Amino acid sequence: MSKQAKVIEIEEVAIRFSGDSGDGMQLTGTLFSDTSALYGNDVSTFPDYPAEIRAPQGTVGGVSGFQVHFGHTQINTPGDYCDVLVAMNPAALKANFRWVKPDGIIIYDVDQFDAKNIEKAGYKNDPFEEEDVTGIQLISAPISNLTRESLKDIGLDQKSILRCKNMFALGIVSWLYDRPLDHSISFFNKKFAQKPLLVEANTKVLYDGYYYAETIEAFTSNFKVKPADIEKGTYRSINGNQAVAWGMMAAAEKADLQLYCGSYPITPATGILEELAARKDLRVKTFQAEDEIAGICTAIGASFAGSLAVTTTSGPGLALKGEAIGLAVMTELPLVIVDVQRGGPSTGLPTKTEQSDLMQALFGRNGESPVVVIASSTPSNCFDYAYMACKIAVEHMTPVILLTDGFLANGTEPWRIPDMNDFPDIKVPRVAPDTKNWQPYARDPETLTRTWAVPGTAGMEHRLGSLEKMNITGTVSYVPENHELMSHIRDQKIQKVAKDIPPLEIIGDEDADLLIIGWGGTYGHLVTALIEVRREGHKVALAQFNYIFPLPTNTGEILGRFKKLLVCEINLGQFANYLRMQHPEYPYRKFNKIMGLPFTVKDLKEAILKNLED
Amino acid sequence: MDVQVLKAEDFKSDQMVRWCAGCGDHAILSSVLKALPQLGYKHEDIVFVSGIGCSSRFPYYVNTYGFHGIHGRAMAVASGVKTSNPNLCVFVITGDGDGLAIGGNHFIHLVRRDIDVNLILFNNRIYGLTKGQYSPTSNQGSVTKTSPFGTIEQPFKPGGITIGANGTFFARTIDSMPKVSTEILLEAAKHKGTSITEVLQNCVIYNDMTFGDITDRDNRDDRIIMLKHGEPMIYGKNQEKGLMMKDNQLHVVQLGENGISEKDLLVHDAKTEFAGIHLLLANMDYPNYPVALGVIRACESPKSYDVKMDDQIEAICGKSKIHNMHDLLHSGSTWEVK
Numbered sequence: 001m002s003k004q005a006k007v008i009e010i011e012e013v014a015i016r017f018s019g020d021s022g023d024g025m026q027l028t029g030t031l032f033s034d035t036s037a038l039y040g041n042d043v044s045t046f047p048d049y050p051a052e053i054r055a056p057q058g059t060v061g062g063v064s065g066f067q068v069h070f071g072h073t074q075i076n077t078p079g080d081y082c083d084v085l086v087a088m089n090p091a092a093l094k095a096n097f098r099w100v101k102p103d104g105i106i107i108y109d110v111d112q113f114d115a116k117n118i119e120k121a122g123y124k125n126d127p128f129e130e131e132d133v134t135g136i137q138l139i140s141a142p143i144s145n146l147t148r149e150s151l152k153d154i155g156l157d158q159k160s161i162l163r164c165k166n167m168f169a170l171g172i173v174s175w176l177y178d179r180p181l182d183h184s185i186s187f188f189n190k191k192f193a194q195k196p197l198l199v200e201a202n203t204k205v206l207y208d209g210y211y212y213a214e215t216i217e218a219f220t221s222n223f224k225v226k227p228a229d230i231e232k233g234t235y236r237s238i239n240g241n242q243a244v245a246w247g248m249m250a251a252a253e254k255a256d257l258q259l260y261c262g263s264y265p266i267t268p269a270t271g272i273l274e275e276l277a278a279r280k281d282l283r284v285k286t287f288q289a290e291d292e293i294a295g296i297c298t299a300i301g302a303s304f305a306g307s308l309a310v311t312t313t314s315g316p317g318l319a320l321k322g323e324a325i326g327l328a329v330m331t332e333l334p335l336v337i338v339d340v341q342r343g344g345p346s347t348g349l350p351t352k353t354e355q356s357d358l359m360q361a362l363f364g365r366n367g368e369s370p371v372v373v374i375a376s377s378t379p380s381n382c383f384d385y386a387y388m389a390c391k392i393a394v395e396h397m398t399p400v401i402l403l404t405d406g407f408l409a410n411g412t413e414p415w416r417i418p419d420m421n422d423f424p425d426i427k428v429p430r431v432a433p434d435t436k437n438w439q440p441y442a443r444d445p446e447t448l449t450r451t452w453a454v455p456g457t458a459g460m461e462h463r464l465g466s467l468e469k470m471n472i473t474g475t476v477s478y479v480p481e482n483h484e485l486m487s488h489i490r491d492q493k494i495q496k497v498a499k500d501i502p503p504l505e506i507i508g509d510e511d512a513d514l515l516i517i518g519w520g521g522t523y524g525h526l527v528t529a530l531i532e533v534r535r536e537g538h539k540v541a542l543a544q545f546n547y548i549f550p551l552p553t554n555t556g557e558i559l560g561r562f563k564k565l566l567v568c569e570i571n572l573g574q575f576a577n578y579l580r581m582q583h584p585e586y587p588y589r590k591f592n593k594i595m596g597l598p599f600t601v602k603d604l605k606e607a608i609l610k611n612l613e614d
Numbered sequence: 615m616d617v618q619v620l621k622a623e624d625f626k627s628d629q630m631v632r633w634c635a636g637c638g639d640h641a642i643l644s645s646v647l648k649a650l651p652q653l654g655y656k657h658e659d660i661v662f663v664s665g666i667g668c669s670s671r672f673p674y675y676v677n678t679y680g681f682h683g684i685h686g687r688a689m690a691v692a693s694g695v696k697t698s699n700p701n702l703c704v705f706v707i708t709g710d711g712d713g714l715a716i717g718g719n720h721f722i723h724l725v726r727r728d729i730d731v732n733l734i735l736f737n738n739r740i741y742g743l744t745k746g747q748y749s750p751t752s753n754q755g756s757v758t759k760t761s762p763f764g765t766i767e768q769p770f771k772p773g774g775i776t777i778g779a780n781g782t783f784f785a786r787t788i789d790s791m792p793k794v795s796t797e798i799l800l801e802a803a804k805h806k807g808t809s810i811t812e813v814l815q816n817c818v819i820y821n822d823m824t825f826g827d828i829t830d831r832d833n834r835d836d837r838i839i840m841l842k843h844g845e846p847m848i849y850g851k852n853q854e855k856g857l858m859m860k861d862n863q864l865h866v867v868q869l870g871e872n873g874i875s876e877k878d879l880l881v882h883d884a885k886t887e888f889a890g891i892h893l894l895l896a897n898m899d900y901p902n903y904p905v906a907l908g909v910i911r912a913c914e915s916p917k918s919y920d921v922k923m924d925d926q927i928e929a930i931c932g933k934s935k936i937h938n939m940h941d942l943l944h945s946g947s948t949w950e951v952k
Contacts, residue, residue, distance in 0.1 A: 037949070040949075232952060282938070285698065289694065297720075302696075302698035306699065417943045
């Protein structure tokens with residue numbers, strides 16, 4: 001640590017790394033956030049990257065960003081605005097300047113701020129004149145040239161040398177926030193085990209960036225963020241997609257079933273399929289199908305054959321899977337459909353987050369086709385809700401749609417590793433082996449669940465299919481009264497799942513006038529806004545829904561306790577409309593954003609304060 | 615129940631068969647029922663999967679496990695069943711609309727992956743269940759309810775598609791030759807990998823006699839050739855015709871004319887990996903050629919997809935240090951908070 005610079009202790013910091021999509025900003029951000037988590041901070045991250053793999057270099061369209069928010073206190077969001085922006089070129093500045101705090105720091109690679117790049121980014125003059133940088137500390141660092149200088153004798157070509165410049169930037173920021181470098185170095189050793197030259201190059205540049213920051217007198221101080229006071233235990237870093245995959249694997253282990261994922265790659269859900277494909281050691285079977293429809297249909301076939309079957313997708317894929325979800329409803333087979341929501345309609349905003357598939361999940365099928373719909377609300381609780389989705393699907397012999405979103409999928413946070421013994425058992429409704437005269441559609445009178453007989457079991461041979469089923473026998477039936485009866489049974493069967501889900505809880509002031517209502521991935525921002533508004537002396541409460549259909553049984557009672565209900569969601573009001581259907585006795589206010597981005601705590605606070613007054 | 619003593623009757627379900635009187639599907643059902651006891655599988659290990667269409671009612675009439683899916687997706691559902699449990703013997707029942715139009719994508723990918731399922735393609739060149747619209751195999755010019763002035767599109771040839779997708783097994787039979795069908799289905803079931811058996815099937819209501827040229831008993835033998843592996847390609851009422859290869863083309867020749875004898879004829883090699891001649895044979899059409907029946911291609915790959923999938927899992931399980939969720943949860947970078 002520098003002797004000249006003084007050390008200032010701070011509670012929390014948000015840093016945004018940004019550059020061309022080829023500049024390695026996602027990796028830089030990940031190394032920084034993992035280092036901070038290892039150091040003991042609470043951390044939340046948010047990658048913000050374009051759909052194009054390599055958009056034209058130097059343009060705003062090609063800017064890839066990664067925000068890390070870490071602190072000594074509990075961190076629930078990646079932070080609206082950043083304290084430090086690392087801009088590897090003018091386009092990165094252009095795309096991200098709006099997110100820099102008025103008293104923030106911008107560290108930029110001055111070597112990339114030449115006339116050509118400035119023009120490409122869409123600036124007409126000096127970018128720092130065009131943007132209002134009053135109050136912002138500007139650190140002009142010759143990152144490209146110093147990286148070249150650092151590696152000039154190492155024996156790499158120019159292109160490979162310049163690829164290391166992101167580590168120079170990481171070195172600077174690591175010094176500024178007093179982060180150790182060992183995690184990054186051990187990462188290089190693993191990643192480039194076969195290429196020792198790259199280990200050496202990246203390590204050298206990382207150190208050179210660190211010493212550069214220490215040596216120049218641009219920084220008057222560096223900062224210390226003490227470890228957070230978090231629950232004891234063993235931790236790891238996890239993102240939402242990985243947590244979904246692991247939660248499903250955990251459920252399969254608990255239920256003693258083979259996990260089978262039939263799926264098709266789609267942003268931002270692909271990470272789940274990738275994670276599952278890597279876990280052959282846990283006997284997970286993954287089938288990368290020819291399209292979304294084949295993805296779900298292979299899963300349905302696997303479910304018929306006795307696997308715990310899942311399929312993973314995003315909004316456009318859910319649309320394609322609609323008919324097949326109906327098939328699973330009709331055949332009453334367990335199936336989990338994960339929808340990692342993104343901006344729509346159509347291809348929409350593939351890499352951006354949104355909550356606009358709610359109505360599609362609830363109602364986007366032909367016929368009366370009820371399925372359980374649940375939503376996770378943090379990257380790490382994707383594990384818990386994926387587990388619960390599997391448990392409900394198997395125990396109730398039904399498709400379950402699990403909604404996550406692009407923000408949860410890619411966001412990471414430290415996660416206290418759970419003990420598998422703490423998870424509830426999963427009772428598989430298998431046919432008892434000595435059953436005589438088994439009927440495929442005979443039901444448990446309490447739950448209305450039928451039993452599961454799988455091919456290979458002697459004496460239980462039966463035929464299932466997409467045509468309407470005769471009650472009890474499961475044969476094809478066109479009897480009008482039977483269709484009505486079966487429609488009611490399928491509906492009631494899902495309603496009865498409510499008995500197995502926990503009651504809705506409220507956070508904050510029980511005696512407040514205003515209840516903020518959210519669902520799914522907005523939890524971190526809503527709870528942060530709640531904490532800040534309460535800290536300012538206002539009374540307010542929050543109800544975050546994870547179980548959407550059926551709703552928790554105490555929903556009506558809770559909604560009735562508050563004078564004002566403010567439903568906040570990243571769409572045009574789908575959950576508010578759904579609550580209107582389910583509980584028309586209450587008036588609902590709405591706060592909606594639909595920019596492909598998470599809420600900002602700032603916007604939420606304004607909305608809450610406004611609704612407290614009105 | 616002992617596998618060996620089962621009879622066709624033992625595989626009939628209690629459901630009333632609802633196809634039209636005179637429909638070719640009845641004969642195919644009967645051929646399949648005769649083949650089933652000879653497969654060496656128990657009832658409970660056999661699964662019939664179908665899509666939507668007349669043929670797709672099939673699973674209801676067989677008392678094994680069965681799954682009647684949605685339109686076009688039988689191939690995908692069956693892929694899931696077989697890869698989930700490779701010990702099962704899986705049949706796919708589909709038609710020219712279900713398997714080659716709405717399900718065409720799944721058809722080629724099933725074949726490409728070479729999953730060990732037996733697909734029976736009921737080809738009647740028409741949409742029957744929707745009452746008479748042209749299908750992807752309808753002859754160009756076919757007059758149907760949706761082509762009142764004749765179709766203007768080229769039909770698919772299922773053999774060509776199968777071979778184009780690197781298929782390892784393609785056979786063809788006719789509904790009206792049930793004994794032949796049973797023999798071919800047994801060959802198909804033995805094949806390790808995807809087997810495609812095209813059954814030329816008459817739709818008595820909407821496309822009657824579409825295969826009349828080659829099913830008519832008086833002329834049939836002059837218009838079809840029954841291919842058998844290792845045997846010369848001879849056909850005709852009096853076994854007087856044959857097929858030769860000349861100038862990269864198949865030629866119909868008369869034995870005894872121009873000095874041509876049996877030894878000049880092509881000998882059928884169903885097992886060769888080389889698909890060129892298989893493609894020519896599969897695409898032969900009357901009147902220029904006889905229509906080929908029998909096993910046209912049966913080139914076995916060492917392992918089917920479903921077996922490779924399990925092998926890969928076993929290999930990785932043997933090497934990995936992660937054996938359960940607890941191991942996984944604690945693998946990689948973790949840290950203690952005290």
